[in-house]
Amino acid sequence: MKKYLLWLAMGVFLASCSEQTEKGDFKIDVHLNNVPLGQVFLEELTLQNVKVVDTTAVKDASGNFSLKGMVAEQGLYRIRFADGKNILLALDAGDMKIDGDYNNLEKITVSGSEATTEMQAFVQDISKKAMVLTEEMRAVDSLHNIKAPDSVLQTKVATLQKNEKAFQQEFFDLAAKTKNPANAVFAISQVSDPRALLENKKLIADIKTRFPKNELVKSMIDKLTEMESAATGAAGGEEAAAVKIGQEAPDFTLPDVSGKMVSLASFRGKYVLVDFWASWCKPCRMENPNVVKAYQQFKDKNFTILGVSLDQKKEPWLQAIKDDGLTWNHVSDLKFWESAVVPLYGIQGIPMNYLLDPQGKVIASNLRGEDLEAKLKEIVK
Known part of the structure; x- marks a missing residue:
């Protein structure tokens, strides 16, 4: 998950669906109870790097601060706090308001941005399911530790694998149905299995068709093309990684x-x-x-x-x-x-x-x- 994204980390709409591409100013007004004093950063997330777009500071106990700037098109951003906590945004031109509690950022409310509202709802839903999946993983681990019978272990592992696959499908579903290019890229970037990504060629082609001008989408397509070329090379006997099979692993x-x-x-x-x-x-x-x-x-x-x-x-x-x-x-x-x-x-x-x-x-x-x-x-x- 390089620089935050995984490689970084949905009923299909037609190509005629609206795409946010016009340049414009944005302003984000934030109120968070219990937010610590100190610097706050607004960062643009791409598949190559993280770029600071604006900074401000929380100076008093009111929990109010604002961030502003200009966007050329819808993109993936985050508000990052000094302790590493962050709020994900699908940012367009216009005014956005965020309200909530710093100790429970999973339940913030967003107004003025349909795309960010969709993203936050998705993140909240996925976070709940990820917690359930984590508990299932721990349960399987405990069975390993107590050396449970193979029949019991195999059943639990099969169920876990099925639930893992369903969890991954949630990301593909969002990418397929969303009208927002930033959310489509976010969802695809969080898929952990490269093989599953490369097998969903129809979905990837559809995203490219629906958002042909969005630079974040273009960079995602380029990355997937690079992954596919690497996989093809590996399948043909040429290991795509920097460290090749048969070589001595670099010491460190x-x-x-x-x-x-x-x-x-x-x-x-x-x-x-x-x-x-x-x-x-x-x-x-x-x-x-x-x-x-x-x-x-x-x-x-x-x-x-x-x-x-x-x-x-x-x-x-x-x-x-x-x-x-x-x-x-x-x-x-x-x-x-x-x-x-x-x-x-x-x-x-x-x-x-x-x-x-x-x-x-x-x-x-x-x-x-x-x-x-x-x-x-x-x-x-």
Whole structure:
């Protein structure tokens, strides 16, 4: 989820549906109870970077502040606070008002922006379902830990996989029905399975047709085209990642959770899954139960995992390790996308992983779900 978006993170309307493309001024008036004093940033989110558009400060207990500027077309933005909390916006020209409580940003009310109202309703709905799905994942993890009968475990895992697929379909549904290009891109960018994205060619083509002039949509289409070319190259035997299968994985040294410096090379002699993730990455957290399952099954067979986080803050990183039951080695320089490992491995999005043999050579990459377990069964004896 690069720079906030995943690669970054709906009854079909016809191409004649309205598209916000006219340049114009906007103003956002915000009132939030309990909002902390300090700076507030309005940022434009693209698939390449994050751009600060306006800044202001909350100076008193009234909780009132305003942000303003000019947009060329509808885009994806966020209001970001100093502690990292944020409010997602599908921003058009015009006046918007936001009201709510800082301690419950999931339930803000928005007026003056149909697109942002739609986005906030979707985010609230998805957040509730994500919480339910997370609890299901934890339940499956607990069954692993108590070594429940295979029949019980298989039933629970099958149900979880079905619910995960339904959860992902919610994003495709929004992308298919929305009249707002920013919301379509947001929904598509949050889909965690690249294969599912590339298989939905009709939907992607429809989005392109409905919003032919929107730059955010164009950049999404370009990114998907790049992904498809990479997948085609990989299918033809050429690994698309920066680190190729058969090559020795680049070594790196990063601090672990206690601050001790740990190198990748120190794991030589074992099969190692180098797992790039972050606490803020929902697809990563959804994938973690699969990684935990594989680790529990193969940890006593000369296999281990090195978790490499792209977090910025130590506390949420450590909490995610605890909450998800990730009992292997973890390292991070806490530099987000500025981490030294990002250019070293050519990481464009997470979750991403590389499986290394005992000599440190890459034997597989981007193993998800059952693919990881199947590959380990094949090579680890």
